[in-house]
Amino acid sequence: MQRFKILCLGSLVLTFITASCSKDLNGNENKSGIQNTPTTNPQSFIFSNVTIDSYASRTFAVPAITEAVIDRGAITVYESGMELSSQSWQVLPVIVNCQQRLEVTNLGVGTVEIQNTLGLPVTCSYRFDIMSN
Secondary structure (H helix, E strand, O other): OHHHHHHHHHHHHHHHHHHHOOOOOOOOEOOOOOEOOOOOOOEEEEEEEEEEOOOEEEEEEOOOOOHHHHHHOEEEEEEEOOOOOOOOOEEOOEEOOOOOEEEEEEEEOOEEEEEEOOOOOEEEEEEEEEEOO
């Protein structure tokens, strides 16, 4: 009988915790009540045939990157045309090994910096998809 009481009490506590911790599975509202409806059509910016020298970086001006995008949006960076990639657009980072990669190293309002540590100059196109809320 004692085990039955403990089991019933445990079930009641578990039910209470589960009910009080439920959340909106759609992700449409946060605790402050502000609607978070993401943009479904990203803005895309393409820079074609850009060379980044070996062990160098390049900063791209992308005016659509605002403080609001950094705080609540998303930025995805792709490359195309590099010999190491087989896809038409490949998301960065491109990693050959721990020391050799092509990656985003800095992100700020209006700018994205990409660093090349692949050991050879890289000429390819870059696409920046900006999603804002």
